[in-house]
Amino acid sequence: MKEDIVAGDTRMQAYSTVHSLVGEFLLKKGLAWPEKAVIEPARDPKHGDLATNVAMLLAKPLGKAPREVAAELADFIRSSCEDIVSVDIAGPGFCNITFAPSFWQKVVSDVEHAGVRYGNSATGAGKKTLVEYVSANPTGPLHVGHGRGAACGDSLARILRRAGYDVTTEYYINDAGRQMRLLGLSVWYRLRNMVNRPMEEPADWYRGEYIKDIAQEMLLQDPDLAAATDEDGEQRCYEYAKDVILEGIRADLAEFRVEHQNWFSEKSLFDEGKVEAAFQALDKAGYLYEKDGALWFATTQFGDDKDRVLRKQDGSLTYFASDIAYHHDKFSRGFDYLVDVWGADHHGYIPRMRAAIAAMGRQQSEFDVELIQLVNLLMKGQPVSMSTRAGTFETLADVVKEVGVDAARFMFLSRKMDTAVDFDLEAVKERSMDNPVYYVQYAHARICAIMRRAQEQGAGLAQLSSEEVLAALDTPEDMALLRKMEYFPDMIAQAARTLSVHHVSHYLTELAQLLHSYYNKYSILAADKPDTVQARLALLRAVAQVLANGLDLLGVSAPERM
């Protein structure tokens, strides 16, 4: 995988050039690097390519005005590097450094060489990472809220992979505990009603229509089941229902282009003694104690508000106990970075989980939780209620069928995950700018249309463009596209580091905007010089590649026609 690394070669070159020049300047002055000194891409392209604040920070030690220092530094940099065409001083004393167009034109070659791998980087350094997401209880079909988590986890995995992490994805199946018993009971209750053996209505049972369907199916396959004892019936109902529902979940996820590599059973933690193993580890470290007949974990030693129970008086284990065992097992399987995608309603759970991680002797940086806020499903502005238990929910499958995978995923992934989002079925179906997915896809399709036309006209395009041809890319709009594409690997690395998927969709919208603007301003095939035609085709082909690579991070298709 090492040869895949093509990230930001151009930017790295620019950055290190400036870095060493500033270093030389400091050496000449006999000064150390100021702590708050930064060299970074300029916020605004009008300000050049890279900007640095060092002059402002050197003003005090040198006893000179910031702008005076900046002027000195600017002269030095300008005279020391050929690729740098200008160094301007701005505002309170920023140095804005601009590289020659030839420097940026190389981005097209970078993309041509890397192809689908453009954007990959070594940021993650091959860290063995486990992304766990969805992990919904198999008590009913996935709803839209799960869909957001699914899209997020899947996309995070894609981003982390491109950023050089060694990623495995996993679904944790809660197949032990109360919810599961309730599932079996709910099916059994329905089944007994169907055969006129009514029983007392269970509390908090699952009322969805799908429970009735499952009961019916079971009766059809085995009519004798109706006469079974409650204990036997419930158990068989549970086993059957769990499998059917899990199959459904798997199918819904597949339809949504989400695939987990592992499906991990909570029950296996008990069956394989992994809970005991985790307990032993904690006990050995001295964090467990008995009180009032229960087994406690001293999470307060790690900043939790109170200690937590692992095994209750009656001998049953808490959810926390199996979660500890599960995460302990993740580490013992060799993962050294755990990313959990959780519903935001579990946020109160984070401190104790962090405590558990710390008690295992692990660093805080080895465990991250990405919280997914609620999705408010709307229909023409009116809320649609969702509740698995009441049986009045919009399933993920329904929503995907209604608006399509591309629109749904893009919508979910365009917002910060920790803020609640309104998902209006009407708006998401609309082909407007309320729905930027079409805007981005359209940019890709437009380029493909030009490529097709170019081929018809016999304007053959070399696999790899030469420097001479690319030299024709010299307008501000050319530069804007080149810079934006050059930022792509950085953007991915940053999204990976901060686990923020929404950067990707924003980036793509910006790139698409530059493209549409370019498309309207310049005619590509009818440019006055043949070299310009070639150069622009190469540029656009590169843009299409970056758009496709970016859309792939979101699990959204890059259509060739629309």
Added chain:
RNA sequence: GGGCUCGUAGCUCAGUUGGACAGAGCAGGAGCCUUCUAAGCUCUUGGCCGGGGGUUCGAAUCCCUCCGGGCCCA
């Protein structure tokens, strides 16, 4: 009551971890299709970044404190 989180244009949201005059899209207004896809482009109207203090050369961003929404726990 305690904890977490959010508050940015009429609406939906960005804001590259403390930088330059606060940015997009939608909605409103004015234009652009005999020429590569108008699902597009170009102008334009619109803001005390919830309020007040503080740290800093510099704050939407960090700290404190109120106000207001959401969620979790009790």
